[in-house]
Amino acid sequence: xxxxxxxxxxxxxxxxxxxxxxxxxxxxxxxxxxxxxxxxxxxxxxxxxxxxxxxxxxxxxxxxxxxxxxxxxxxxxxxxxxxxxxxxxxxxxxxxxxxxx
Ligand SMILES: [Ca+2]
Ligand SMILES: [Ca+2]
Numbered sequence: 001x002x003x004x005x006x007x008x009x010x011x012x013x014x015x016x017x018x019x020x021x022x023x024x025x026x027x028x029x030x031x032x033x034x035x036x037x038x039x040x041x042x043x044x045x046x047x048x049x050x051x052x053x054x055x056x057x058x059x060x061x062x063x064x065x066x067x068x069x070x071x072x073x074x075x076x077x078x079x080x081x082x083x084x085x086x087x088x089x090x091x092x093x094x095x096x097x098x099x100x101x
Contacts (some may be wrong), residue, residue, distance in 0.1 A: 012072075019071050029065025030055070 022030045024037040032051050038044040058066045058074045066074075 013027055015072050016068070018075070019068050022066075022071075029063075029067050030058075030071065031065050 013075070019030070022034055022038055024034040025031075027054050032048075032055055035051045035054060036046075036048075039051070055064070055066060060073070062071050
């Protein structure tokens with residue numbers, strides 16, 4: 001059993017559980033409504049504009065949904081910043097929030 005295989009698999013399942021948290025209606029894509037539902041659980045207000053820019057940052061094919069492969073790609077690219085906590089805005093922070101929560 002190769003240890004790197006195992007760690008990749010573990011990472012993928014962490015991505016998946018973060019995705020499932022954000023995909024509130026479980027239709028396989030994170031929409032603005034999904035994010036609104038997610039952020040309504042937090043005391044700090046998140047505006048429609050902020051939600052729109054979060055989706056735009058990750059929605060590579062511009063269909064209005066962040067699918068799992070898009071989510072995974074952003075998360076992968078953002079990981080060093082997300083993990084160090086140095087990122088303040090945009091897709092990195094919302095995805096990091098979902099994973100941490
Ligand atoms: Ca959804
Ligand atoms: Ca998309």
